[in-house]
Amino acid sequence: xxxxxxxxxxxxxxxxxxxxxxxxxxxxxxxxxxxxxxxxxxxxxxxxxxxxxxxxxxxxxxxxxxxxxxxxxxxxxxxxxxxxxxxxxxxxxxxxxxxxxxxxxxxxxxxxxxxxxxxxxxxxxxxxxxxxxxxxxxxxxxxxxxxxxxxxxxxxxxxxxxxxxxxxxxxxxxxxxxxxxxxxxxxxxxxxxxxxxxxxxxxxxxxxxxxxxxxxxxxxxxxxxxxxxxxxxxxxxxxxxxxxxxxxxxxxxxxxxxxxxxxxxxxxxxxxxxxxxxxxxxxxxxxxxxxxxxxxxxxxxxxxxxxxxxxxxxxxxxxxxxxxxxxxxxxxxxxxxxxxxxxxxxxx
Amino acid sequence: xxxxxxxxxxxxxxxxxxxxxxxxxxxxxxxxxxxxxxxxxxxxxxxxxxxxxxxxxxxxxxxxxxxxxxxxxxxxxxxxxxxxxxxxxxxxxxxxxxxxxxxxxxxxxxxxxxxxxxxxxxxxxxxxxxxxxxxxxxxxxxxxxxxxxxxxxxxxxxxxxxxxxxxxxxxxxxxxxxxxxxxxxxxxxxxxxxxxxxxxxxxxxxxxxxxxxxxxxxxxxxxxxxxxxxxxxxxxxxxxxxxxxxxxxxxxxxxxxxxxxxxxxxxxxxxxxxxxxxxxxxxxxxxx
Numbered sequence: 001x002x003x004x005x006x007x008x009x010x011x012x013x014x015x016x017x018x019x020x021x022x023x024x025x026x027x028x029x030x031x032x033x034x035x036x037x038x039x040x041x042x043x044x045x046x047x048x049x050x051x052x053x054x055x056x057x058x059x060x061x062x063x064x065x066x067x068x069x070x071x072x073x074x075x076x077x078x079x080x081x082x083x084x085x086x087x088x089x090x091x092x093x094x095x096x097x098x099x100x101x102x103x104x105x106x107x108x109x110x111x112x113x114x115x116x117x118x119x120x121x122x123x124x125x126x127x128x129x130x131x132x133x134x135x136x137x138x139x140x141x142x143x144x145x146x147x148x149x150x151x152x153x154x155x156x157x158x159x160x161x162x163x164x165x166x167x168x169x170x171x172x173x174x175x176x177x178x179x180x181x182x183x184x185x186x187x188x189x190x191x192x193x194x195x196x197x198x199x200x201x202x203x204x205x206x207x208x209x210x211x212x213x214x215x216x217x218x219x220x221x222x223x224x225x226x227x228x229x230x231x232x233x234x235x236x237x238x239x240x241x242x243x244x245x246x247x248x249x250x251x252x253x254x255x256x257x258x259x260x261x262x263x264x265x266x267x268x269x270x271x272x273x274x275x276x277x278x279x280x281x282x283x284x285x286x287x288x289x290x291x292x293x294x295x296x297x298x299x300x301x302x303x304x305x306x307x308x309x310x311x312x313x314x315x316x317x318x319x320x321x322x323x324x325x326x327x328x329x330x331x332x333x334x335x336x337x338x339x340x341x342x343x344x345x346x347x348x
Numbered sequence: 349x350x351x352x353x354x355x356x357x358x359x360x361x362x363x364x365x366x367x368x369x370x371x372x373x374x375x376x377x378x379x380x381x382x383x384x385x386x387x388x389x390x391x392x393x394x395x396x397x398x399x400x401x402x403x404x405x406x407x408x409x410x411x412x413x414x415x416x417x418x419x420x421x422x423x424x425x426x427x428x429x430x431x432x433x434x435x436x437x438x439x440x441x442x443x444x445x446x447x448x449x450x451x452x453x454x455x456x457x458x459x460x461x462x463x464x465x466x467x468x469x470x471x472x473x474x475x476x477x478x479x480x481x482x483x484x485x486x487x488x489x490x491x492x493x494x495x496x497x498x499x500x501x502x503x504x505x506x507x508x509x510x511x512x513x514x515x516x517x518x519x520x521x522x523x524x525x526x527x528x529x530x531x532x533x534x535x536x537x538x539x540x541x542x543x544x545x546x547x548x549x550x551x552x553x554x555x556x557x558x559x560x561x562x563x564x565x566x567x568x569x570x571x572x573x574x575x576x577x578x579x580x581x582x583x584x585x586x587x588x589x590x591x592x593x594x595x596x597x598x599x600x601x602x603x604x605x606x607x608x609x610x611x612x613x614x615x616x617x618x619x620x621x622x623x624x625x626x627x628x629x630x631x632x633x634x635x636x
Contacts, residue, residue: 051542052542053542073542074541074544074545075544080542082539086533086536086539088536088540088554090557099545103540103544148543
């Protein structure tokens with residue numbers, strides 16, 4: 001292939017209840033691409049279609065330039081780590097990992113030696129004889145990864161690799177997974193609905209909504225410049241679309257002053273922490289000051305998130321102490337202010 | 349930042365084990381059981397239990413050991429066990445693949461095939477025996493060819509007993525195994541396929557071990573049905589002591605000549621049934 005090397009090049013279409021999945025997906029060797037999206041967006045369907053477990057309505061799947069979409073799953077050589085790992089319950093960890101090589105025709109003793117090497121690589125040589133039932137969630141995940149990699153795939157797929165773990169082990173397993181994925185020289189596509197997993201594991205995010213690519217880019221770029229409400233919610237920003245005229249952006253009826261000058265349709269994003277609330281009209285010069293109605297108040301980590309709905313929806317984070325001082329209640333009106341320098345505007 | 353980590357259904361059904369609902373910790377207080385339900389229920393239970401109790405009460409316990417040791421009884425028992433086991437093996441060899449086909453492969457006429465499988469289940473066994481005669485009898489559709497060709501005669505032989513029992517018992521195995529296959533998590537088979545396993549390898553190394561408890565339960569059920577087979581056997585294989593007279597046939601014959609012997613033989617069959625039931629325990633109940 002000319003220009004840059006592509007390991008995975010796919011265009012996937014499939015009929016899903018209510019909408020049509022249609023997306024182009026590519027990944028370079030060694031690259032980790034995260035498919036991020038709400039439940040039912042088509043992420044898992046995409047993964048199953050890539051693996052050959054779901055039908056491809058139209059399009060193509062090429063791995064290292066060779067089309068594989070006409071092949072059954074067992075001939076594609078695509079490694080898959082399933083959501084709850086699906087380790088074969090009647091086989092030991094070693095037998096699970098040796099299963100792939102055995103299917104490829106590797107003699108039994110050789111396959112077991114190979115499986116042992118893989119278990120050593122994921123730090124589980126001591127659990128070779130254990131049945132999946134006796135493994136912890138994190139260990140099961142590592143065995144599942146070893147099993148998928150033991151067939152030396154050119155493409156590795158991971159379906160919600162951390163979803164089955166509790167919050168406590170998740171952190172540790174995540175960093176281990178990140179480390180092992182960086183050692184894999186093929187392309188990796190992982191599916192997750194957790195932005196933190198996506199941001200920490202992936203080199204590139206592909207956000208899918210209702211079967212389409214909604215936004216795509218490096219994690220930092222996506223986090224800073226969300227382009228859909230879903231992404232904005234994921235990364236925790238207030239997001240608006242409006243018409244810019246210099247430093248002023250019109251969002252149906254309201255005007256916001258922004259730091260950078262633009263012209264034409266733009267997105268404006270700012271953090272809930274950048275919003276200040278006052279009971280009475282404040283002195284000073286915040287350029288963006290408006291009277292808003294409180295729609296709800298809820299705990300948010302150590303802080304309190306105040307949702308404002310009139311004249312436009314905004315989330316504001318304040319401290320517990322501020323909440324006590326302000327004595328806020330739903331239905332009340334407050335003054336809200338955002339400094340122009342705290343906002344980010346970028347072309348829509 | 350909103351955390352979208354909604355609780356996922358992490359608890360999956362343990363493959364191969366039917367869902368068992370354990371008793372709740374604190375029982376809910378409910379109203380009285382209505383008489384309209386309690387009375388018929390107790391009568392129904394008594395109706396099922398009383399005849400068995402009668403069998404136990406009237407058994408000639410004093411001469412039991414001596415009667416059980418009689419060659420005719422042992423011969424019938426041996427023939428019953430051997431033919432039921434052989435029939436079960438035949439049912440396993442053909443029934444498990446048939447169950448797999450019905451559970452895993454989409455083909456035209458599948459609904460009809462499934463309906464046909466269950467026909468011997470509801471067919472009077474005597475009719476099954478007549479049908480077997482028409483096909484495997486000495487002048488039957490296949491029977492005349494079997495006799496003139498390889499010289500095999502099935503009717504009125506021990507092989508005929510096995511055939512009749514297999515015909516009647518196979519649906520039990522197929523239905524039981526198909527249920528187990530449908531209940532098994534097919535995602536394990538998906539996982540095996542992505543590792544390069546052909547469908548045959550997936551079946552042999554993944555599916556079969558996963559549904560082994562279901563197959564075992566089906567085989568026991570099948571064996572019990574074969575053991576008790578009467579109608580098709582007597583019609584197709586006759587009633588010849590030593591070659592085709594199984595326990596149920598011996599019971600029937602003894603009832604006319606030596607009723608006490610019939611009771612003894614019945615007791616043996618009852619004991620075998622109880623052992624089978626104990627072996628199945630909760631497996632049987634729950635998988636429908």
